[in-house]
Amino acid sequence: MDQCPQPLQCLSDPALTPLPRSATIACVNLPLFGQAEFGPETWTVTDLNRYVRQQLESDFRLQDVRVQGEVSGFRAYPSGHWYFSLKDANAQVNCVMWRSRVNHQRYTPRDGDAVEVSGSVTLYEARGQYQLDVTSLQPQGEGALYREFMQLKARLEAEGLFDSARKRPLPPRPRRIGLVTSPAGAALRDMLNILRRRLPLAEVILAPTLVQGPEAPAQIVTALQALAQLMPDVIILARGGGSLEDLWAFNDERVARALAAMPVPTISGVGHETDFTIADFVADVRAPTPSAAAELVSAVSVDDLRAQVDAAFDRLALALGEMLSARRTALNEQRVHLRRLSPVLQLRLARQRAIELQARAAVAVRHQLELARERHNRLVQILGAVGPPAVLQRGYAIVRKPRGVVVRSVDDVQPGEALTVRVSDGEFGVEVTTR
Amino acid sequence: MTAKSKSKSKTGVPPAEMTFEQAFEELEALVEQLEAGQLPLEESLALFERGQALAARCGQLLDSAELKVKQLVGEKLEDFEAET
Incomplete structure (x- = not known):
C-alpha cells in the first residue's frame, strides 16, 4: 500500500489531512513519481488539478461536510443544476447542486438566505477552483431540527411504534369522526367540505387545538385524549401545509406516544404530500394532506351507500320474485296431478270413446249402403238384359x-x-x- | 302465522325511527333471509314489504342527511359553527 510516500508527503498539507497516510493514497496513480529523487517534479496543469481533486476527494472528512453560510449569486440553470456561493463575513466557497439532487429539493434558496448545506468538497479541474458538491440544502436551523427528527424517528421505530403489525384498518363506514386540528385552519374547512359532500350521514367531533408553536404538542395530546373518551370510529390528526418549523409539533414525542395510544384507528394528514412527520409514521394510516384524510374516511361515499341500498333492494325483489315463481311452479305441478285424478278427465275419456264408437258406426253404415248400392246396380244390369226394350x-x-x-x-x-x-x-x- | 309474529318481534322498530345504519343492516339481513328461500309465502311477502320500507327509509336519510359538526369544549360537546 505504501509504495510512494515521498511525493505524497510533499503535496499533502498535514493540516488538511491529519489522517494516517495510508488512508489517503489508495486511489492515487500519477505518472511523474519516478522523477521525485531529482528534485521538484514538473507537472502539467491538468495532472496537478486532477491530483489535487483526487486528494480532496480521498479525504473523507471533506466528503461529508455540513456548512452554514449565506447564499450569494444563486443561479438555477436551464439544465436543472444550481450554482451559487456560500459566504460569511470573511470568506466564500463555490457550490454546485446537480439536477438529480435539485429534483428532491423542497426549498429553493434566494440570495441572502442563511442556509445549511451538506455535501462533499471537490475541485473543478477546468478552473482549478475548489467547490462544494451540495447534496442537500435547508434554511439554517432546519438542519438541527432534521437531525432531531431522525433521532426521534429511529428511537420510536426501534420501540416498534411504526410496526406494520400495529396498523389497524380504517372502518369502512365511520359514523363518528374525530378531528384534531385548528378550528380556524383551512385544513378544517377543506375536510368539512369533503365530508359534507361525501359522508353527510356522519357526525364530526372537532377537538380544537393549536397546531404550531411551543404550546401545540401538549394541546394536541389533550385533544387526542379527550376525543378518545368519546370513542369515535376514527380520529384524524391534521394540519395544513407550512414550513418544517410550522409542522414541528407533529414531530413531538408526546404527540407520537399519545397517537400510538389511541383506542381507535387514526389517520395523519399533515402538511403537503412531500412532508413526512413522526405522526405520519405512528398513525394507522398516513394521508398526504388533510383533504386526502377526509377522503380516506369517506371511501364509501353517500352515492356508494345509495347504490348499496338500491342493490340490496334489487336482491330483495329478485329473491321474492324467485320465491314466487318457485311457488307457482309447484302449484302448477299440483294442478297437473289433481287433473289426472279428476272425474272431468274420466268424462272426457268416456266422451272420447263415444265419439270413436260413433265414428265406427258411421263407417259401418256407409259400408252397408255401399253393398246395397252395388246389389242394386247389378239388378239394373240384369233387368236391362231381360227387359221390354231388349x-x-x-x-x-x-x-x-x-x-x-x-x-x-x-x-x-x-x-x-x-x-x-x-x-x-x-x-x-x-x-x-x-x- | 307464528313465523310471522316471530319475525315481527325481531324487526318491530318502525323504519321512520331508525338510523341509516340500523335500517341498512336490517335490509341486508332481510335480503339474506329471503334469498335463503325457506320462508312461507306470507312471511316472504311481509319481509319484502318491510324491506321496501327500510330501503325507502335509507334513501330518505341519504337525501336529507346533513353533516353534524360538534366541538369539544372541555368535556362538553357544543355545536360547531364553521365560517363558510
Whole structure:
C-alpha cells in the first residue's frame, strides 16, 4: 500500500489531512513519481488539478461536510443544476447542486438566505477552483431540527411504534369522526367540505387545538385524549401545509406516544404530500394532506351507500320474485296431478270413446249402403238384359188397344178395330182384318 | 302465522325511527333471509314489504342527511359553527 510516500508527503498539507497516510493514497496513480529523487517534479496543469481533486476527494472528512453560510449569486440553470456561493463575513466557497439532487429539493434558496448545506468538497479541474458538491440544502436551523427528527424517528421505530403489525384498518363506514386540528385552519374547512359532500350521514367531533408553536404538542395530546373518551370510529390528526418549523409539533414525542395510544384507528394528514412527520409514521394510516384524510374516511361515499341500498333492494325483489315463481311452479305441478285424478278427465275419456264408437258406426253404415248400392246396380244390369226394350230389339212388338191396354189374346180384339203396334224404334197403327 | 309474529318481534322498530345504519343492516339481513328461500309465502311477502320500507327509509336519510359538526369544549360537546 505504501509504495510512494515521498511525493505524497510533499503535496499533502498535514493540516488538511491529519489522517494516517495510508488512508489517503489508495486511489492515487500519477505518472511523474519516478522523477521525485531529482528534485521538484514538473507537472502539467491538468495532472496537478486532477491530483489535487483526487486528494480532496480521498479525504473523507471533506466528503461529508455540513456548512452554514449565506447564499450569494444563486443561479438555477436551464439544465436543472444550481450554482451559487456560500459566504460569511470573511470568506466564500463555490457550490454546485446537480439536477438529480435539485429534483428532491423542497426549498429553493434566494440570495441572502442563511442556509445549511451538506455535501462533499471537490475541485473543478477546468478552473482549478475548489467547490462544494451540495447534496442537500435547508434554511439554517432546519438542519438541527432534521437531525432531531431522525433521532426521534429511529428511537420510536426501534420501540416498534411504526410496526406494520400495529396498523389497524380504517372502518369502512365511520359514523363518528374525530378531528384534531385548528378550528380556524383551512385544513378544517377543506375536510368539512369533503365530508359534507361525501359522508353527510356522519357526525364530526372537532377537538380544537393549536397546531404550531411551543404550546401545540401538549394541546394536541389533550385533544387526542379527550376525543378518545368519546370513542369515535376514527380520529384524524391534521394540519395544513407550512414550513418544517410550522409542522414541528407533529414531530413531538408526546404527540407520537399519545397517537400510538389511541383506542381507535387514526389517520395523519399533515402538511403537503412531500412532508413526512413522526405522526405520519405512528398513525394507522398516513394521508398526504388533510383533504386526502377526509377522503380516506369517506371511501364509501353517500352515492356508494345509495347504490348499496338500491342493490340490496334489487336482491330483495329478485329473491321474492324467485320465491314466487318457485311457488307457482309447484302449484302448477299440483294442478297437473289433481287433473289426472279428476272425474272431468274420466268424462272426457268416456266422451272420447263415444265419439270413436260413433265414428265406427258411421263407417259401418256407409259400408252397408255401399253393398246395397252395388246389389242394386247389378239388378239394373240384369233387368236391362231381360227387359221390354231388349225384347223389342229382338223383333217382338207390343200391340195395344187405343186405351193403352196390351193385347195378349186373339179374343182381345174385333175385326176392324184400330190398334197401336210398338216396335223397337217407334209405333205405328194397324187395323184388324181377320180373326 | 307464528313465523310471522316471530319475525315481527325481531324487526318491530318502525323504519321512520331508525338510523341509516340500523335500517341498512336490517335490509341486508332481510335480503339474506329471503334469498335463503325457506320462508312461507306470507312471511316472504311481509319481509319484502318491510324491506321496501327500510330501503325507502335509507334513501330518505341519504337525501336529507346533513353533516353534524360538534366541538369539544372541555368535556362538553357544543355545536360547531364553521365560517363558510
